[in-house]
Amino acid sequence: MSGQSAGLIAELRTRIAAFEGAGNATGESASGVVSLGSPFDDVLPGGGLRRNALHEIAAADYRDMGAGIGFVAALAAHFADASSSAPLLWCEGGRVSLDMGGLYGPGLAAFGLDPARLVLIAAAREVELLWVLEEALRLGAFAAVVGEIDGRTKALDLVATRRLQLAAEEGGTPLLLFTGHESADASVAVTRWRVAAAPGSPGSRFAGQSMELVGRPRWNAKLERCRGAESGATWLVEWDVGRRKLSTPDRKLRDSGMRREEMLELAG
């Protein structure tokens, strides 16, 4: 009985994936996705992040903006590593960089992103930003396109996200859309993540020092939404600088002692 229904569900999923167009939700072709490694791939349809899709990332709170950007950089690094030398386009909407400073080359390098491969664009208006993202996606020559836009922006409506998704499909280029601490009201994003800061990996302590050293960066990442799969998974993720990979230091955060209950509340 349960085996039968599992088979039925699998078949339905295949059919839904077919409706949804280019996406290979069942993972028939491995080239359409970029593996994030275990345990993320187990949840993500097709065993990784879809390459030709819109992925939304939001910070859980204003104070988690740094964590959000860190997670975006980590995902971008995964996409950049997967393509040999294609550059990366990073488009800012003006306000974020005013508030949180500009992208810093050495810091990006620490995330495994070669700053020399980066094209930085500062759009003055949201409409321009969306135009740049669309054109860059459609070109199909970038390893990934990153956009920073306030999720509350009126211009970022259902139609705009659909256009971006279509452009991503056309060019086979992933779009990482960082929407600040507010996610877009309506969106066709294939995945949506909400990221909060988390204490880094335990650092070493020198004798006589009162404080530990800062360890590797970690974040709480919740897969709020994922087309073609169960959403709601939350992980404590760690950025492994040496291997340039995301990993989970603990088991799923759900099972481990959670450090920030309010994060889940905020994330709804």
Next chain:
Amino acid sequence: MMGRRRIVAVFLPHWPMDRLFRALKTKGEKPDRRRPLALAMPGQGGLRITARNRAAAQEGIEEGQLVTDAMALCRGLEVRDADLAADTAALKKLADWCGRYTPWTAPDAHGAGPEPDGILMDITGCDHLFGGEAALLDDLVARLRGFGIAARAVSAGSPGAAWALARFGERQVFVLPDGEEEYALKTLPIRALRLSSGICDGLHRLGLKRVGDLYGRPRAPITARFGPDVARRLDEALGRASEPISPEMPLVPFRARLHFAEGLTRTEDIETAVERLALELCDLLTRDLKGARRLELLLFRVDGEVTRALAGTSAPSREAKHLARLFREKLKQAGDDFDAGFGIEAMSLAALAVDAMSPSQSALSGERSGERDIDALIDRIGNRLGPSRVRRLKPCASHIPERAVATVPAMGETPSSSSFISPNDWRIPELQRLDGVVGRPLRMLACAEQIEVTAEVPEGPPRSFRWRRVLHHVVRSDGPERIAPEWWQRDGSRTRDYYRVEDREGRRFWLYRDGLYQRDEEVPRWYLHGIFG
């Protein structure tokens, strides 16, 4: 064939008045030409007339007259302020419009008054497009008359002769064949030589009143008395000495132009025309193995206005489609602002700057094509958003964090063009490689923000700090990483001790203490400089 140069001098005898009427008309006013009107500006002894219309001239109003005398002569005289700046600016635009005949046009600065009153054009090799010089001049004068501008136009082999005949010749439109300068100028007054009024008066006193009076006269005494100007101007006018023409508009070898029988008004038509121009321009570029870097599109409107659009490319290009597309973004962006008026009657597309480009560079092949696509996109984004908004990061040889990296415009900058350090040398501290820790923040504030810090010991790491009104309790910290100011930069900066800190919630920041405790007189201050991912 390199024949002699052919220069057109256009003289606008009533320019300030014509200009004023044109300006009034565009404002929707309907000035009455039959009412006497004069322009005046402060001169010796009070306001003096600088220009007057025909009605005022019939009343006996003269240029240079005192306004009070003029008012006494003519009761109904309307006097307005002369606007020299507007006259000059409008003349510049009119000179641009003359660009429909030849790429080289400029306001003529040799006029008798302080302001230019004419236009000089170099039409060498252009006249055949208009059916010969005489037809070109007729067309020019007729069109100007259509705009309500009185004009005289003369073409000659030297700017001096053309200038003289346009102002003092008998015919309104005249083509002076080469070699006849001496005969044509013979009877013109000395003033036709573009000499200062002082020299003209002096020559008059000697009985030298006509240009012909100078012919064959020994030069040494005249030069001794009046300086070298007289002989030089005479030689220039007669075409014996070459005269450098104003470099205002350098001759552009790569230019394509189109004329339309009827004015174009639809944007689609204009775009199609731009594509045709681009194809033509690219043929020229291909022939010389050049690629365009800077482009200028001129749209000549039926009513005498010129719309100018500029575009740049990040790498030399002679791909017609790409070049045309740059302007399509421009025209689209201008949107409603773009006004074709009564139509576009001529267009020209020029490559203002070109770079050498070998044939192989234009071949689409393998990996290069992706890069070229990206260059093309950068061009388009840069032309729509502004070139400064598209940037690349470039490492710099400095250990001061904010100077270690520069953002440079992506247009015209290839990622590998670096001075003496390799682009991959991003100066990531060794620390990071050791422990797998991220040593530099992902974002840096443009200006480090001052924070309130409490520390256990003055030289120690911060225990807590307040940034943007939020209190952060530090639970982990790394540091100090001491960064001394560059001794050759005497900008008063102090030694900084950087700390990477993590607060209780796991947010990571880069802080520094500006100054050292024992060494500096001023108490060190704390700043927040960067935000880690």
